[in-house]
Amino acid sequence: MLYTDKFYIDGKWVPPANSVLLKDVLNPATEEVIAQVALGTAEDVNRAVKAARRAFDSCSRTDPAARVAILGRIAEVYQRRSQEVADLMTQEVGIPSGPSLALQTGIAFRQLEQTIASLASMDFDLRRGTSMITHEPIGVCGLITPWNAPMIQIVCKVAPAIAAGCTMVLKPSELAPLNAAWFADVLDEAKVPAGVFNLVQGDGETVGATLSAHPDVDMISFTGSTRAGIAVAKAAADTVKRVTQELGGKSANVVLPDADFESVIPKGVMGSFRNSGQSCIAPTRMLVPRARLDDVVRIAKATAEGVVVGDPKAADTILGPVANRAQYDKVQRMIGQAIEEGAQLVAGGPGRPTGLTCGYYVRPTVFVCKPGMTIARDEVFGPVLVILAYQDEDDAVRIANDNPYGLGGYVQSADPERARRVARRLRTGRVDLNYPAYDPAVPYGGYKQSGNGREYADFGIREYLETKSILGYSSV
Template sequence: MREYHKFYIDGKWVAPLEQKTVNTINPATEEISGSIALGGAGDVDLAVKAARKAFATWSQTSREERLEVLQRIMVEYEKRAGDIAAAITEEMGAPKGLANGFQVGLGTGHLATAIEVLKNFKFEETRGASTIVKEPIGVCGLITPWNWPVNQVTVKVFPALATGCTVVLKASQESHFSAQILAEVFDAAGVPAGVFNMIQGKGSVVGAAMSCHPDVDMISFTGSEPAGVAIAQAAAPTVKRVCQELGGKSANIILDDANLAENVAGGVTGMMVNTGQTCSATSRMLVPKARMAEAIAAAKEAAAQVTVGDPNSDVAMGPVVSKNQFISVQGYIQKGIDEGATLIAGGLGRPEGLDKGFYVKPTVFANVTNDMVIAREEIFGPVLVIIAYDDIDHAIEIANDTDFGLAGNVAGADLEQARAVARRIRAGSVGINSGFDFNSPFGGYKKSGNGREWGDYGFHEYLEIKAILGYTPE
């Protein structure tokens, strides 16, 4: 039983101002797995004051000093990788293979990338008689979700620290175990007091207090569109910078070639990773209308191969994160049935043999039209919809007919055609045959947010730009 009843503020583990706790539920067993403290506005104020005080010195450190701290964090992170993975499996149900692999590996990758970017990042340049200086923005409030907990924390914290900012982190209530261990990593690494601070609690309380706090210079948020709107509204009176990575309903365009069945199968398997709880998941698969029957056969076979069960065993899919998420996903599956889509895999209820835990069947709908609710709203579960297109222009039209614009993919053997199609998709990140790159910017168009993370693009979000005119007179 894990009990985390203290926050990390100003380099110390401190009790919250008010003793409020909440039990946490293991989504695989539906049993209590521990409890955490719930913070309030007063705790936020203490953390912000600590971060503001530390900013005065941390912002003036050299590149080499910050590199040394990041490298110490890497040593401690690698020591605790197994503990972090176990926490992720327990708190949000990621299978142990995924938790020990990609979930933890993303943290390592983002830290290694931040270190390499920092080594050569240009914090100033000369333009004519002016010097352009990039300076740390200040105190950053970081609000992260539960689905890829280490990824979402590290992709914000490491660029912030690397650029000379100080941070106050509020991790999701559903992924608090891994966040607590990360705070222990920063403490063990000797991150200077006040540079990194962490408070647990509800977004409606802690997140809201951070968003409107006058001494927070920036909010970086990853989560749902409604929460993002509320944060932006709360931040507006203090005119702070707000960077957001929100939802997605991304399209995977399967080109009409000999590899169609293979690409359909890959799209199904990819959609089910992390139980479909991925904002950039390509949850709309677009296939040539004339080959819908072939696509259905391939998708049905691929979905049948997705194993579901105890995340501590060798399965592809664990449970969704919570009872509320389970109920939400079941509601979308019922909606798809009611809308007349063809259910070709999965469906309502738990998979056979699983009578406890928030498990969802790997579900695929075919013959979906893009006006259906299941094609327009982010389900955030293992539910894929297959939509037919007439030709490439029609496929692109469908792909772009969405309120979101986070990601996309083009799958096909003709690289030139795939490149041409990718250029026409209105989204912040488009893969060709499922590409991946730690240095590639990640973020969205439209209601998928603003700003970019990952690689050197992530550094820019934490920097102000100052022009010093006449610095080098001609």
């Protein structure tokens, strides 16, 4: 059952503690109301945290095999019902139907599978001489997730928390609540023990802030904007809880002179537009040799103008709308500011694509600009690519690193050793060489203002563990 007017607390769907405040959930393709979600209060958070605290004693003492079994049941139900959540994300976030199932839903499932495999092979104890070093669940975790890739972000927090033996309270984005309610129903069907997972819908100012500052919450895992991440960290500071964050990005795509431009430029353009540009690791800064700038502009323009934008349920749609009105307005402001600052508009521009009179649709946009321009430094979170010219390899690395963010990086070269050399110089948490296949077994996280901590696989599980040293554990 898909409840948005109730919260999932202690293994049951329960009404809000106080008089309910409902928020409309809009379909970004039509701007029509498709649901209403109840916004929780501090009392709802308190109830959920108490349930998680009660469950922690028994949950923390389960062995890894029992937790593997729980995650296996979740994976079975998730896979069987995956079309449901793909459809929900198309409705509430505007992700086209194909990518919603194959990429968003599919990547989340692969993360579930990888978490199970990582847990099954992890050793939580390490003998060192006569001492034992053991890793134990950190406690009750507050999980705060965004709207742009909602199911991926929920799974990559909930799954490792369960794997570690923690209990949790999830606060998803109030702008994309349907998929979170669906996921709670999946966990209920999978018979996750009561109190291990709890869901409280609500906004950041109330539910998020209460969760972050709560004295009985031992850890906060947050994904969202850098601005909101700073607020979460400040709220958590008084209780000295652990805070892990995956924040914004402005990833550089360094195209070296020996790359095949006719192949790598279109892939880079489409990579920056994927999910309507609403990906913090998108390659939104394309760095190219100055001598090849005209070629790059020609290819990028043709690629952008060939993108089909429209109804996310239509089979030929490549890009749907951005997810909400606030994001649409922000993207439009930043496109306008770029033009005012003198950036060269290559494709796209302000307003909706031709023929679309409603919905939060953005024209796929490409600029050529200088490194100091706002559009080249700040995260847009829309289908907007900036092209920057460099003189030589050292200049490319300098431009790539001259940014407050450090989440992702990309290098394109026909010479694998050269690509590796440049990758090692980029100050980012992840670098993709020549557009590789997705790998769920590697860590994900950023340098600088892109956050701290890592998600995915065993790296993600370890974020939910404390380290304990037991001296004199043995006599030899």
